[in-house]
Amino acid sequence: MAEFLRLAFAIAGKDIRLELRSRTALLSAIVFSALVLVVFNFARDPTAIAAVDLAPSVLWVTFAFGAVIALNRAFYVERENAALDGILLAPVPRSALYVGKLLANLAFVGVVEAVALPLFVLFFNVSIGHALPGILGVTALATIGFVSVGTIFSAMVVRTRFAELMLPVLLLPFMVPPLVGAVQVTSKLLAGRPLSEMVGWLRLLTLYDIGFVTLCILVFPAVVDE
Amino acid sequence: MTPELLAASRIVRRGQVLTILGLLAATAVYVIALCYTPMEMRQGLAQKIFYVHAPAAWGALVAFAVVGIVSILYLWLHDERLDLFAASSAEVGIAFSLVMLTTGPIWGKTVWGTWWTWDARLTLTLFLFFLFIGYLALRAAVQDRGERARFSAVVGIMGLVLVPFIHLSVYLFRTLHPQPVLLKPSAPSMPPEMLRALLSGMAAFTILYIGFVVLRYGLARLENLREGAGDAL
Amino acid sequence: MTELADPPLLSARGLVRAFGALQVLRGVTLDVRPGELLAVAGPNGAGKTTLLRLLAGLMRPSAGEVLIRGQRLTRDDPEPRRAIGLLSHHTFLYDDLTAAENLLFAAKLYGLRDGAAATRAALEEVGLSARANTPVRHLSRGLLQRAAIARALLHQPDILLLDEPFTGLDAPSADRFRTVLASQLARGRALILVSHHLAEAWELATHVAVLAGGRWALEGKRPADLTAFHARYAELVHG
Numbered sequence: 158m159a160e161f162l163r164l165a166f167a168i169a170g171k172d173i174r175l176e177l178r179s180r181t182a183l184l185s186a187i188v189f190s191a192l193v194l195v196v197f198n199f200a201r202d203p204t205a206i207a208a209v210d211l212a213p214s215v216l217w218v219t220f221a222f223g224a225v226i227a228l229n230r231a232f233y234v235e236r237e238n239a240a241l242d243g244i245l246l247a248p249v250p251r252s253a254l255y256v257g258k259l260l261a262n263l264a265f266v267g268v269v270e271a272v273a274l275p276l277f278v279l280f281f282n283v284s285i286g287h288a289l290p291g292i293l294g295v296t297a298l299a300t301i302g303f304v305s306v307g308t309i310f311s312a313m314v315v316r317t318r319f320a321e322l323m324l325p326v327l328l329l330p331f332m333v334p335p336l337v338g339a340v341q342v343t344s345k346l347l348a349g350r351p352l353s354e355m356v357g358w359l360r361l362l363t364l365y366d367i368g369f370v371t372l373c374i375l376v377f378p379a380v381v382d383e
Numbered sequence: 384m385t386p387e388l389l390a391a392s393r394i395v396r397r398g399q400v401l402t403i404l405g406l407l408a409a410t411a412v413y414v415i416a417l418c419y420t421p422m423e424m425r426q427g428l429a430q431k432i433f434y435v436h437a438p439a440a441w442g443a444l445v446a447f448a449v450v451g452i453v454s455i456l457y458l459w460l461h462d463e464r465l466d467l468f469a470a471s472s473a474e475v476g477i478a479f480s481l482v483m484l485t486t487g488p489i490w491g492k493t494v495w496g497t498w499w500t501w502d503a504r505l506t507l508t509l510f511l512f513f514l515f516i517g518y519l520a521l522r523a524a525v526q527d528r529g530e531r532a533r534f535s536a537v538v539g540i541m542g543l544v545l546v547p548f549i550h551l552s553v554y555l556f557r558t559l560h561p562q563p564v565l566l567k568p569s570a571p572s573m574p575p576e577m578l579r580a581l582l583s584g585m586a587a588f589t590i591l592y593i594g595f596v597v598l599r600y601g602l603a604r605l606e607n608l609r610e611g612a613g614d615a616l
Numbered sequence: 617m618t619e620l621a622d623p624p625l626l627s628a629r630g631l632v633r634a635f636g637a638l639q640v641l642r643g644v645t646l647d648v649r650p651g652e653l654l655a656v657a658g659p660n661g662a663g664k665t666t667l668l669r670l671l672a673g674l675m676r677p678s679a680g681e682v683l684i685r686g687q688r689l690t691r692d693d694p695e696p697r698r699a700i701g702l703l704s705h706h707t708f709l710y711d712d713l714t715a716a717e718n719l720l721f722a723a724k725l726y727g728l729r730d731g732a733a734a735t736r737a738a739l740e741e742v743g744l745s746a747r748a749n750t751p752v753r754h755l756s757r758g759l760l761q762r763a764a765i766a767r768a769l770l771h772q773p774d775i776l777l778l779d780e781p782f783t784g785l786d787a788p789s790a791d792r793f794r795t796v797l798a799s800q801l802a803r804g805r806a807l808i809l810v811s812h813h814l815a816e817a818w819e820l821a822t823h824v825a826v827l828a829g830g831r832w833a834l835e836g837k838r839p840a841d842l843t844a845f846h847a848r849y850a851e852l853v854h855g
Contacts, residue, residue, distance in 0.1 A: 160727070163724075163727075164724070164725065164727075167721065167724035167725065171710075171713075171721050174713065174717070175710060175712055175713065178712040178713070178751075179712050234710065237710065237711055238706045238707045238708055238709050238710070238711070239704070239706035239707075239708060240708050240709065240710055242674060242702075242704075242706065242708060243708025243709075243722070243725075243767070244725060245673075245674055246672055246673070246674060246697060246700065246702055246708075247694075247697060247722070247725035247726055248694035248695055248696075248697040248698045248725075248726065248727070249694060249725055250694055251691075306541065309537070309541075313521070313534045313537070313538075314521075314524075316525070316530065317521070317524035317525050318524050319524060323520065323521060323524055326516065326517050326520055327517040327520075327521060327538065329513070330510050330513045330514050330517065330542075330545065330549075331541070331545055333510070333549065333552065334545075334548040334549060334551070334552045337552050337556060338552070341555075341556075357555050358555060361548070361551055361552065361555060364548075365548055368544060368548075369541075369544070372540070372541065372544055373541075376458070376537045376540060376541070378691060379458050379533045379536065379537055380533065380534065380537055382676065382691055383529065383530075383669075383674065383675045383676060463636070527635075528635065528636045529635065529636075607636070607637075608637070610636065610637075611636050611637025611638065
């Protein structure tokens, strides 16, 4: 187990170091999220719909789009010089490779979300202070959900033509349960509703995370091993 | 004729027979549906579209389950034929879901004035449709046959696991956002003639599904042989 | 020849690999022992690269098995991979990391106890210590080759698989490389070298084999006369 984690962290660490060197994917994702927020702002009529009603949906669509942009890089870096083969040659369990990539992706998407959230508060003038711990919690839950599926899909599509198009096409149906849950919980948190109203959704999110991370670990070898 | 060619041709023939049987059965069901079932009070003739709509949804669901289960078998046994079978089921499934997704709005607009509702069945079938599209698009985008089979199997299995979560999401959504109760003809309070017609429709579509899939599978086997011959040259 | 008590370092039994209906390898068997270098030649499309990928554990055989010290190489057990090193057309290096960083990462993958020391030693051995902290992107072709060799040898693999390693090397680099190979053999490693230009590795090779149409057309101890062998090769492949 310790060996497994050591390898996963080594792979995640390498990915993070690589991204810090080139920074391209991260910056694109951050800029993209900011643009989405700006578009949403101009797309709505402030007199017709209160910001706080629209806020959860806007926030989560932004997070979702940003995540899809950030996810594409995960296996793209392994294409140069057949670096992935270098990892597969080594005595590394395929599940450790998956978890390493998952951790790196969570870090990247986390950074994008960390930048998008304050921008969101700024642009939409929504006060989230009272609900912040809850929002951070549900963000973590939902993000693990769609990044886990996104990681395995990005491993597949990187070898196809139209990779940037294939990833959203495959991933979007899988993003719906975590997104719906996240929007519902965020909306209730902002409205100060009691926890009992959110329990069902939180259970859904947790079950989704456990289910899909496990499933992805199980099927990942079929994706990378010939 | 090589043995594989013979086997594949035999499968195609069987598929053709089953398809014709299915089409005949379906026609019989519609004659019954149009002439022998009672007219629904509030909806009138438009309600009869239900006898296409519901079996099509059933067919799509069966097709999807088959894709998922055969995908698991493929990852376990690595038999290329399993992959071809799953792909055939996906193609038939997408056709059935399209039928369901077009008859749904036609029915909805005619009877209730809305093109679309987010009720459980329509929503689920819409998701199946998107999953089928993703599955088939991925297959089209991958050149290497082994890779294509492996990737499709992974997507098939993941899609299968997704379905209960979609169901749960819709259920939670609806209990929190009660929607106007729509007339559901599939409720047990259906007169026996309707129920009989519905069940016959399901049976006919099941035969049709099997026929289409076997036919498509046989054709896929033939295609595979042709590609293989091309590779070996 | 007496039966050796220990199993060979690397064995293959009846390796078959098919891509759909196309059979690239149709049953290949081999044994390589410490200190042996098996040179494999064959026409394009004979299956040489596929063979190496199967032996390296990067590809699963359609039939047959690969044995590392008598232990089957399977997908589930990563341990036997520790004994294998592969030098292929691709360098397995990340362009944005330095040579040293690339090697340190590889050291972690192989679970080497002192990654830093192993990295220093490997860079030293290939003569890359001076440029260790340059991003791989900026290395010349020759230095890139050296970095790739360092990565392949980092974990001291008992078995080295080499795919056309002399491609693009100038004479001095080829000489340097031959020295590296010789020292590996002296340390009791087993090497399999695939090449179009057998002359490059002729002196070092202990055994020679020709792969044609997915099978061995010829295999055995390396004969003394290269010219005669070339004639036989031409006969086998084009005759």
